Amino acid sequence: MNISRRHILVLLPAAAVAWKHVLAGTPEDSPNYKMSDHWWGMLIDIPKCIGCGNCVRACQTENDVPDGNFRTWVERYHVSDYHLENPEVISPDGGKEGFPAVKVGDEGKYFFVPKMCNHCSDSPCTQVCPVGATFVAPDGVVLIDPKYCLGCAYCVQACPYGCRYIHPTKKVADKCTLCYHRITKGLTTACCEACPTGARQLADLKNPKDPIHEFLKTHAVQVLKPQMATGAKAFYNGLDGSVR
């Protein structure tokens, strides 16, 4: 095909307009982002979670998570008064489309627990990776280099929280990145942004102005499976003892 000067005159402005649209949907680059200035975590306020599944859907859309795998999911606990240690837990399709209605008259209590990578500072998954493809970044986020990962799944076995999976097409380990592409540009995570009740809040523990500090001072906050001593940074408010 011969491209004449007339073609170029038409195409160039069109390309410029298209490129402007692309840029409009892209957060600004943050060349000034310093990893050592941050120590990221997540605050999960259980009493605020309504189990709508917005966070799961937002995560799947934002991060192109394959069907059947989850970077985040929501569980619904039913703790009977008589079986405190054996809760009944469901998470249909990761809670993506919400939950079935509770039976009227059911005794015990019901509550929702959002789950995700705990971005542990002493993470067992990074410990076992044979090539160091997964690592704790200086800002506290546990990441995976997909160009380096062997896909051996040792990290999947080592994670006490079931947060990792092998990507069915990329054949590498995958999990929550705390929306690293967003938080390094000054945005919050997709799940936090989509949560209608503020049950999830991104927290920067190195930022003295972050409300997390006040929250931690005034609330009884726990991490999942503290006996694992992983230095988990997903902080749960209102965590019931039956939650695993």
Added chain:
Amino acid sequence: MSGVEGYMYPNEVTLYWSVLIVLYPYITGLVAGAFILASLVRVFRVQAVAPTYRLALLTALSFLLVAPLPLQFHLGHPERSPEMYFTPHATSAMAMFGYVYLWYLMAVLVFEIWLDYRREIVVRSQQTKGLLRLIYKVMTLGSNNISERSLHIDERVGWVVTLIGIPSAFLLHGYVGFIFGSIKANPWWSSPLMPVVFIFSAMVSGIAGVMLLYMAMTKLRKQTIDIKCVDTIAMYMFYIFIIDFSLEMLDLVHRIYEADESFRSLDFMVHSKLFFSQIVLQICLGTLLPLVLLFLAQVVKFSEIVRKRIYVFCGSMILISVFAMRWNVVIGGQLFSKSFLGYTTYKVDLVTKEGLLVAIGFLILPLLFLWALLKLLPPWPEPSSHQAASGD
């Protein structure tokens, strides 16, 4: 969700370590066990089992050559596996695999076999013709001196290599146990006893494997099975099996008595999903039955033919039992949820990359390697005419 009982974390429903990962500790176990049998002759001077010495070394090498293949097939990106050598992650138990493997293969096994066979290799490089001659020439590595003094040095060095080889064999297989035993997230695996149990079960399986190979090959070669040899092997197998079983029972009793938060979940799994492979196959048929029979063979004066049959049966059952043990560890460790609230199911594929046919192939491949090695480096002297005629 199909195949799921109770609640599994959503990412746990699929098992990522398949039957190929079961094969890996099984095969390395056979290697370690076969080498330990060889070391009985070389280091501990148990001359009764000398007829199996070279066969044990070649068996160990055949299986060791295949050991990394199931891992390669399992990896999502096998082309990146050399990174484990170039950029190993110091805190990872798995990262050391390459080094331990290479050390054991090259510095111990190949070196010992070369030293042991050097005289024959040199002689054959002079007596054979064509391609074989070239192969033997290469195998001499330019070392053609087979004087008495030179062979004496080979003998001394070989002894030292075997001596180093014993802890190396323990390292190779103990380390495999450590890969599982060090996963604190998984209570089915997490145990300091795991490497020790792996080592002892490895010794039993390797010894049983070589014993069966020795008996089968002697039959095929129409030679007489050295009954003193197999009696001695069976005796060692029996004692080591007792230690192995005691360790496994210690682990079991400890879990039952301690009954921590995971116990209810694991107990249910053993009584349901793993009932056949663990209770029936591994413990009853594969351990208690051979132990009773081997014990009887020690205390009752059976005839030679009965003893041989007992040994063949027990050896076969031990191989099955140790495979079942590896299965129960690897697959069992992924069948329950880390929430301790549910169970998933493992369905073995047939023709996929990690399927049953590939697994069977990896169990046959070492035997093909062994066949080639036996042709190249016969472990027994050429039979004289009257021996060949006598048979067994």
